[in-house]
Amino acid sequence: MIKQLKKGIKITLTLLTFLITVQLSAQTVLSGKVIDSNDKSPLPGANILIIGGSEGASTDFDGNFTLKVTKQFPYTITVSFTGYDTKSIKVNKASDVSLIRLNEGISLDEIIVSASRKREKIQEAPAAVSVLSAKALAAYAVSNPVQALQNLTGVDVATYGIGESKINLRGKSTVFQSETLVIVDYRNISMPSLGQNKSGQNPVDAIDLERVEVIKGPGSALYGPGVEAGVVHFITKSPFKKQGLTLSMGLGNQSQFQTAFRYAEVSENKKLGFKFTGYHRTAEDFSFDDAESQARLESYGSFTSKIITSGVDGRTFEVKVPDLHTESYGVTGTLEYKPSDKTTITSLAGYSTTEGLFRTAQGDGYQTAPRGFAQVRMQSGGLFAQVFWSQQNAGENTWLYGPALTNFNNAEQLEGQVQYNWDVSQNLNLIVGSDYKTFDTDTKGTINGKYEDADEYSIIGAYAQGKYNATDKLDITAAARVDRFAALNHISFSPRVAAVYKASDNHTFRATFNQSTGAPLGINLFTDLPTGQGPAGSLIWLTGGAEAFTYNNGNAYSFITQSAVTSTDFPLRALYNMVAANFAGSPLAASVNAVGTQITGTTSATVFGTPIKRGPLVPSTSSQFEIGYSGSPTNKLKVTLDAYYNKRNNNISSTLLSSKFYGYATAGSDLAAAITAVNPGFANYVLPSGATVAQTFAGGINGVTLNASTGAPNPLGFMSSDQSPGNALDITYFNVESVDYVGVDLGLDYFMSDDVTLNGSISWLSNSYWDEVAISGSTQKVPFSLNVPEIMAKLAINYSPELGFNANAAVRYRGEFQSENGGAWTGTTEASTLVDLSFGYNFDKNIAFKLTSGNLFDSKYRPIANAPFIGRTILGQLTLHFD
Missing domain, CATH: 2.60.40.1120 (Carboxypeptidase-like, regulatory domain)
Incomplete structure (x- = not known):
C-alpha cells in the first residue's frame, strides 16, 4: 500500500511538473x-x-x-x-x-476573487454574487462593518444588539450560529469550536475595507464542510493601494463611543508595505423592557444582580443581570512584501476582544472573548498558500444567567491551505487545492464534560475545479471536493457544476448545481453540561452528539422522592405510608400501622411516549439547483435575478427534549387491591366519611397521581438517558430529515448619475418553517425552522458626490416568521419595517463627516422571537486622512 501511495505521488508530481513546464514555455x-x-x-x-x-x-x-x-x-x-x-x-x-x-x-462588471477562489469577472462567476464597494461602505456610519451589508440583495443581517449582528444567506440560522462562512482576507474568523461569528470581535474596521464579496448558496466544493449558506469575504486595503494616516471617531446614543485608526506606508523601492489598524467601540445595549425579556429575567431569579458560581473551583461572585455594557477593541499589524510583479507575501498578527450579552438556546448570558491571531499567505502566479492561527482565551469569563455557572473556554485554531490554478490549454483552466483545519479546546470539564479529553475536531480535504470555455459565449465549470471529518470519522463528497452563458458583454445567464456538506460544530458534538434547573430538584442536561444516545438502563428521576432511581415502578408500601400519616392519633392508627407492614408489590409507571434515541450525529447536506441572470439592459441599470431550489437532508436540530415524563395511572386502584389482599375486613371498613378504608387510601393517592379535571395521570418523574447523570432531564441535538424550499432574489441597481444611485431588492422563500419533520431514525416529528423570514424587501437611494453634501436613505422590510430554537427563542418573530437615514459632508478628500440614524422611527424590531427590541440608533462619525 505504501509503495503504491509513493508511486502515485511520484506520478502526480511528474505530471504537474510537465504541465507547468508546458505552460511556462x-x-x-x-x-x-x-x-x-x-x-x-x-x-x-x-x-x-x-x-x-x-x-x-x-x-x-x-x-x-x-x-x-x-x-x-x-x-x-x-x-x-x-x-x-x-x-x-x-x-x-x-x-x-x-x-x-x-x-x-x-x-458594472467588477473583478472578484471569492466565487472560484481566483480572479474573475463578476458577470462570469459560477455563483450568485453581490459586492459592497468602499464607496458604499462609506455611505453610512455603522457600529460594526457587518451592518453595512444589510441593504445587499439576498442578505439577512439580524441585529441582536447595539454592536452585534449576524449574517445569514441561504441557510439556517439560530440565535447563536449561522451556516454562512465569514472570512477576512481569506482567514476564517468564526470563534473556534463554537462556530459563532461575533461581529464585535471581527478584527477589521470600515476605514480599512476595500470591499466585501458575498457569495450566495452552498460552497462546500471549494471551501469545505459547513458552508451550506454562502461566503462573506471582507477584503481590506493593501498598503500599496492607500498610504498615510486615517483616523475616525464616532459618538451616538446608547452611550456609543468608537475610535479607529489606519496607518500605512510603502518603502522607496515599492517592494515592501506595512499597515497598522485598530479600533475601540463601547456602548450600552438596549434594555430588557419587553414582556418576554422581563419574564425571562424573572426565571433567572433576579432583575438586578445574581451570584455566579465558578464551574472550575466553586468560588462565587456577583454579576449584574442583565449587564448591558458592551465593548470591543482590536489591533492588527500587516507586512506586505512584493519580491516581483507576480509574487506577494503577506504576514499579519493581531489581537481583538469583545464583551457583552450573548444568547444560546438556553437563554441570556455574558461573555468576554479575547483572541490573538496570526496569518501568513503567499500568492505567486497561480499558486496560493496560507496558514492561519488563532487562540481564544476566554477563561471563565462566560456564563449563562439561568444555571448561574461559569464556563471555561480556551480554544486554539489552526488552518492551512495550498492551491494552484493554471491554464492547461487555450480553453481549459484547472484549480487544485487542499486545506486542513483543526480546533483544540480546553473547557476544564465545564462545557465538554466527559468529552474533555476526547474532543478532537479536525477536517482535511482536497478539491479540484475545471473551467472549460466551450465557446466564446459558454463556460462550463465542474468541481468536486472530498473531506474527512475526524470527529465523526466521516468522509464527505461535495460536487459543483455550473454553466455560464454570456449572451453579450452585458447579459449573462447561469445554471448551477451545488451539493454542500454541513459539519456539526464542536458545541453540537462535545457539549456535556447542565443548562438550568429542572423540576423537583433535577437538572436540565445538554449532551452532544458525538456518540449514540440511548435509554437502555431504566434510569429515571422521581419527583416524589426527588432522587434518581433505577426503576420507575413505585413501591405500594411507600404510597400507603403517605396516606397512613393522616391517621396518626385516630382509633384506627394501630390497625393502619399493622396493615402497612404487610403491604408489598409495586405500581407500574405509564410513560408518556417513548424517549427519543439516536446514533451519533451525521453531517447534513444541502443540494441546490439555481438559475440566474446578471445583466445591464442599459448602461445605467444593473439587474440580478436568481431562482433556486434547495433540498436539505439530516439537518442538525436545535436542542430538543429527549426524555419522556411518566406517571402512575393505576396507583390508587393498585394500592386499594393490595390493602384488600392483606386484610379484606380492614379494607372494607366504612369510615365516617362514608368511604371504605381502601377507597380512602385510593382517593388520597389519586389526588396526587391523577389530574383532578381530566383524570389523566400527572407527570411524577422522567426517564433519564444512559449518557447523562441520573438526576438530569435530557436535551440533545438530533438529525432532522428532509425539507425543501424554493427561493427567489431580485435586485435592481439604477445609476441615475455618477452621484445618485437607486437600489431595490426583494427576496422570497416558499417556506421557512415546517410544523412536523421526522427525526432521523425515529417516528417522532418535531417543528423545524430556518429562523429567517420568507419575505425581505429593501429600497435605498444614495446621493454620494465626491465632495460636499451627501445623503442616503433606506427602507427595509423583514416579514414575520416562526422561530424554533429549542428554548427561550421559540415563537413568532414579528414583521418589521425599518427606515435608515444618513447625512454627511465631504469637506475634501481627507475630511468627512456623516450622521446616521438606524431605525429612524424607533419601530419595534427584534431579530428572533422573544429577544429584546432593538430601538433607534444615532451615530455621528468624523473621518480624517493625512497623506
Missing part, C-alpha cells in the same frame, strides 16, 4: 500602465483580466503591470478600477496595452 508577456484619462495620474490596484482565461494582474503603486499570458494573439483583456468605467481591449500585439486610459464612471 507558451507564455508571452504583456506590460503596460493604467492611468486616469483626465489628470493622467496612475491607478494603483486596477485589475487586468484575460477574457476566457485565468490570467490576471493588478497595477502596482505607479499604475504599472506585467502579465504573463498563455493564450495566442489575438485575445481580449478587461481593465477595471473602482469608480471608473471598465474597458475592454482587443490585443493583437504586446504594444496594444502599453498605456491604458480609464474614464471616471460606473463599473
